[in-house]
Amino acid sequence: MTGELLLGPDEIARTMRRLAHEIVENNHGTDGLVIVGLLTRGHPLALRLGRLIREFEGVEVPVGSLDIGLYRDDVSRRGQPTPLRPSSIPADIDGATVVLVDDVLFTGRSIRAALDALLDFGRPARVRLATLIDRGHRELPIRPDFVGKNIPTALVQEVQVTLKETDGEDAVYVLNAEAAND
Amino acid sequence: MTDLLISGGRVIDPANGLDAQLDVLLRDGRVSAVGKSLFASDSVRYDVTGCIVTPGFVDLHAHLREPGFEQKGTIATETLAALRGGFTTICAMPNTVPAPDSAPVVKALLERIGADARVRVFPIGAVTRGRDGKALANLAEAAGAGCVAFSDDGSPVADGQLMRNALTLLGSLGLPLSEHSDDPVLNAGGVMNEGRVSERLGLAGQPAAAEVTAIARNLALAEATGGRLHVAHITTARGLELVAEAKARGLAVTCEVTPSHLFLTEDAVFGPGPAPAYDTNAKINPPLRTEADRQALIRGLNEGIIDAIATDHAPHAREDKLCEFDYAAPGIACFETAAGTLLTQVARGELDLVRVIAALTAQPARAWKLDARVAGLGTLSPGAPGDIVILDPAMEWTVDTRTFATKGKNTPLQGTSLTGGVRAVIMGGVVAHEVEVAHD
Amino acid sequence: MIDVQERPAPGPAEAPAWRHKDLLDTDVLSRADIDLVMETADAMLEVRSRPVAKVATLRGATVVTLFYEQSTRTRASFEVAAKAMGADVVNLTASGSSVVKGESLVDTVRTLEAIGADLLVMRHDRSGAPYLAAKNTKAGVINGGDGTHAHPTQALLDLFTMRRHLGALDGKKVVIVGDVLHSRVARSNVWSLLAAGANVTLCGPATLLPRTLASAGGEEGRVALTADLDRALVDADVVMALRIQKERQATGLIPSLREYINGYQVNATRLARAKPGALVMHPGPMNEGIEISPEAAHGLASVIEEQVANGVAVRMAVLYLMATARTK
Numbered sequence: 001m002t003g004e005l006l007l008g009p010d011e012i013a014r015t016m017r018r019l020a021h022e023i024v025e026n027n028h029g030t031d032g033l034v035i036v037g038l039l040t041r042g043h044p045l046a047l048r049l050g051r052l053i054r055e056f057e058g059v060e061v062p063v064g065s066l067d068i069g070l071y072r073d074d075v076s077r078r079g080q081p082t083p084l085r086p087s088s089i090p091a092d093i094d095g096a097t098v099v100l101v102d103d104v105l106f107t108g109r110s111i112r113a114a115l116d117a118l119l120d121f122g123r124p125a126r127v128r129l130a131t132l133i134d135r136g137h138r139e140l141p142i143r144p145d146f147v148g149k150n151i152p153t154a155l156v157q158e159v160q161v162t163l164k165e166t167d168g169e170d171a172v173y174v175l176n177a178e179a180a181n182d
Numbered sequence: 183m184t185d186l187l188i189s190g191g192r193v194i195d196p197a198n199g200l201d202a203q204l205d206v207l208l209r210d211g212r213v214s215a216v217g218k219s220l221f222a223s224d225s226v227r228y229d230v231t232g233c234i235v236t237p238g239f240v241d242l243h244a245h246l247r248e249p250g251f252e253q254k255g256t257i258a259t260e261t262l263a264a265l266r267g268g269f270t271t272i273c274a275m276p277n278t279v280p281a282p283d284s285a286p287v288v289k290a291l292l293e294r295i296g297a298d299a300r301v302r303v304f305p306i307g308a309v310t311r312g313r314d315g316k317a318l319a320n321l322a323e324a325a326g327a328g329c330v331a332f333s334d335d336g337s338p339v340a341d342g343q344l345m346r347n348a349l350t351l352l353g354s355l356g357l358p359l360s361e362h363s364d365d366p367v368l369n370a371g372g373v374m375n376e377g378r379v380s381e382r383l384g385l386a387g388q389p390a391a392a393e394v395t396a397i398a399r400n401l402a403l404a405e406a407t408g409g410r411l412h413v414a415h416i417t418t419a420r421g422l423e424l425v426a427e428a429k430a431r432g433l434a435v436t437c438e439v440t441p442s443h444l445f446l447t448e449d450a451v452f453g454p455g456p457a458p459a460y461d462t463n464a465k466i467n468p469p470l471r472t473e474a475d476r477q478a479l480i481r482g483l484n485e486g487i488i489d490a491i492a493t494d495h496a497p498h499a500r501e502d503k504l505c506e507f508d509y510a511a512p513g514i515a516c517f518e519t520a521a522g523t524l525l526t527q528v529a530r531g532e533l534d535l536v537r538v539i540a541a542l543t544a545q546p547a548r549a550w551k552l553d554a555r556v557a558g559l560g561t562l563s564p565g566a567p568g569d570i571v572i573l574d575p576a577m578e579w580t581v582d583t584r585t586f587a588t589k590g591k592n593t594p595l596q597g598t599s600l601t602g603g604v605r606a607v608i609m610g611g612v613v614a615h616e617v618e619v620a621h622d
Numbered sequence: 623m624i625d626v627q628e629r630p631a632p633g634p635a636e637a638p639a640w641r642h643k644d645l646l647d648t649d650v651l652s653r654a655d656i657d658l659v660m661e662t663a664d665a666m667l668e669v670r671s672r673p674v675a676k677v678a679t680l681r682g683a684t685v686v687t688l689f690y691e692q693s694t695r696t697r698a699s700f701e702v703a704a705k706a707m708g709a710d711v712v713n714l715t716a717s718g719s720s721v722v723k724g725e726s727l728v729d730t731v732r733t734l735e736a737i738g739a740d741l742l743v744m745r746h747d748r749s750g751a752p753y754l755a756a757k758n759t760k761a762g763v764i765n766g767g768d769g770t771h772a773h774p775t776q777a778l779l780d781l782f783t784m785r786r787h788l789g790a791l792d793g794k795k796v797v798i799v800g801d802v803l804h805s806r807v808a809r810s811n812v813w814s815l816l817a818a819g820a821n822v823t824l825c826g827p828a829t830l831l832p833r834t835l836a837s838a839g840g841e842e843g844r845v846a847l848t849a850d851l852d853r854a855l856v857d858a859d860v861v862m863a864l865r866i867q868k869e870r871q872a873t874g875l876i877p878s879l880r881e882y883i884n885g886y887q888v889n890a891t892r893l894a895r896a897k898p899g900a901l902v903m904h905p906g907p908m909n910e911g912i913e914i915s916p917e918a919a920h921g922l923a924s925v926i927e928e929q930v931a932n933g934v935a936v937r938m939a940v941l942y943l944m945a946t947a948r949t950k
Contacts, residue, residue, distance in 0.1 A: 067665060070942075071678075075679055076683075076946065079946075080946065080947055081658075081943050083658075084664075087665075120677070378834040378837070381832035382838075384804075385750070385769075457753075458750065460754065504728055505726060506746070507751075509748065
C-alpha cells in the first residue's frame, strides 16, 4: 500500500527548532516553564524541545511525560484495555506554565484527557498546547498554541508520525483510505 | 400372553456358557428355549440381528431415594431409569427416611415397590438402627420381611465390635453384609481422592489407605465370624488385592465395582479444560481414584476377581450439585449410562464382553443367592424370568441428561460420546423399552 | 519534496489483550498476561503517588465485594483500589446478607448481577466456590481467596513486589515456608512464579507439604519440596513465610507450635543462609514470633509493608484490565 511522505528528518528538525523558539518567546523566557509530552510520541518531542531550549537559552527546563490512558473517554467502549505507563511530572506544576506536547492533533479528545490528567498533579497558572502536526477535524473546542505544520486531511486518512526514539526514523506520512481500512 | 421369539442376535448367557448366534423363545413370560433357528407357531418374531442378547441385568447397589428424598428420585422414576438401562432386577440401598431397619418399615417399602416399581426390586436392610452406626437393627426381623442383604451404605459401620456382631448374626442367617468399606477418621473432611488432583485443587482428600485399611479390617472380621462380607464399590488397587488374596484362601467374600470407577478417574473433578471445573457431578463416595487404580479394577473384572458390576445409581436434585464442591452431595446417576460406558470400554479393548455380562447377570445373582429367590435369575436357563436385554454394540450416542428417566441429572458424562448401548429391554416376556432406531 | 513510496502498514500500537472474563487463579495466566498486569500496576503505583491519588476511569462500574470469610486486609485493599479507580463499591459479608438465610451461592451471585454488579470480588472458605460463581454470572469474578486453593491477586502483588526489587525473576530462587498444603497463597504463587521464570522451593513440616505439587515444575524440577529449611534457604533470593493456623496443632499435623518454631521460623539466623539481602515476605496477617521472628519481619530486608501498599496498585490494575476488557 502507499503512504505519502510529508516531512522527513530535516524538516522535522527545523520545525522543532522553530517551535522551541516560539515557546520561549511566548513565555517571555523560560521562567516557570514545564514541558510535558503525551505518551507515547509526544514525550520524545517534549525531550527534544527541552534540549533545544537548553541549547538556545542555556537553561534546563523540566520535561515530563503524561499517560492519558486512565482519562480516555472511550475506556469502556473499546472492549480491550489501553496500555498504561506511569506518568512522570518532574516539577511542581502549581503556578507553572505547562506546555503539553503531542505529535498529532486531531479530534482534541486526547488533549481533553491530558488536561484532566495534568490537573490531578496540581494547578498550573496556564496550559499551552504544542503539536507537530495539526490535521484538523476537532470534535472539542480545543486549539493549539504552537503548530509545527497544518496538514488538511480527509477523515478517512490517517497521519502517522514516526520518531527515531520510538520507531527508528523521523518521518510524517499520510496514509490513504484503502490503507487505513486494511 | 404372546410368545416372543428373539432371533438373529448374539446370545451371551455366562451361566450356561453360551456365546453364539442363537434364538431365544419366551413363553408365558419365562425363558422357554435357547437354540439355533427356533420356530414356534403363534410367536411374534423379534429380529435383533447385529445385537447382543443377555439376561436382564442384576444390580446389587442402587439408591431409589423413596421414602424420604422424593425430590431426588422415587421408586417410579428410578425403576423406569433402571429398566431403560437394562437393569431388570435391582437391590435398593437403605439410606432412606425411615431406613428399613425393622419389619414394618420393610413391609411398607415393599408395598410401595409393589405399587410403583417397573423392575424387580429387592430391599437391602440397614445394619444399624436408623443407620446411626450405634446399635444393630432388627436384622432377623427385617430379613424375614424380605431384605436380601444388609448395609449402612453411604457410611461404613465404623465400630469394629458392631461390625463383628453384624457379620456374626447375618452369617447365621446366611445373608450378605454389603459394606461401604472406609475409615471415617482417615477420611475426615475429605471430598475426593487424596492425591495429585486434590492437592492441585486445595480440596481435602480421602486417602486410598482409608478404604484399604477398612477392607483389611472387614476381611479379618469376616474370617473370624464366618460372615458373608460383600465389599461394596471397591475403588483401590490395593483393596482389590486384599479381596483377591482372601478369595484365594477360600473366604466367602464377594465384591462389586461401579461403571463410574471403571470409566473415570479423579481427573474428572478437574475436568477437561486448562482451568479446574470443580465438577460436583464427579463427586462420588468412595471417590474416583487414580488411573492406576482404574487399571487395576479393569484387570480385576477381566480376571474374574470382581463378582459384580453394580451401578451405585445415586440420583440427586439439581441444588444438591449446584453448590460449592465441599457441600455437594456425593453420587452419580448411573442407570442410563452404565451399559454405554461398559460397552465403550469393550469397544476400546479395555473390558472383556463376556466378563462384563457375567458381572451384570449371573455373578451378582449368585453372589447374593438371589437365584434361590427367583429361579434362574441372571440366566437364560429354561424357566428363568423372561427378562432380557438387547444391546447394540455399534450404537453411537451422546449422553444427554435431558433424555434421562431418572430425576437425577447428575453425571459427569453429559456430552460424552459412547459406543454401544441398550437397544431394547424385555421384562417378563414383554418388550418394555425400545430405542427408536433411525433408518437411513 | 512529497514522494510516494511503498511502506509497510503501521501496525496498531502494541495492543495488550486481556482475554479473561474472570481472575480465579494465576494458573491460566500466560507470561504476557502477567507482564501486562505488572506494567499496568507500575502505572497504578504512580497514580497512588499523586497529590490526587484517584482517577475516574471506572466511573459507572459497580464492584461488589462478597466475603464469605473474615478478612480485613484483602477486602479493604480491594475497596481502596476500586474507589481509587472511580468505581462504586458495595461490600457484602456472609453474616450481613441473605447468605445466613440459606440463599445458595448461585442465587446470590445472580441477584448481584441483576442489581448491576460488573465485577465481583469474592472470598470464600470453600475451595472452588468462585469457579461456581463465575460459571453462573456474566459479571467478572475475581477470586479474593478460596479455601485452601488460590489467591491470585496476592500472588500477583507478591510477584510485583519481587520484580520491583529484583527485576526479571528468571532463574531466581523463591523459598515459601510453612503450611504449604493448606495455603492458597503458596499455590497461586507457584503458578505465577513459574510463569515469570523463577524457581520455587516449598518448605514445611512433611505433614504440611503437598507431595504431588513438585510435578508442577516440570522435568527441569523448577518446583522443589523439602522439610529441611536450612537446606532450602541456601542461595534464596526471596524467603516468604506463610501464616501458620494454630488449629493445625489440634488436628495433629504439627506436634506443637514450639516444634514448628524450632524447625520453620524465618529468623535472622536462618536468613544468614540465604543470599545477602534476600527479600523477606509474608502475605499477612503475621503471627510474629511464630512463623517469623519480629527482627526478620521488620528488618532491612523485609518488604512486608510494601507488599500491602503494592496490593492496592496490583488490584487497581486487575480491576482496570477486567473492567475495560469486558465492556460492551
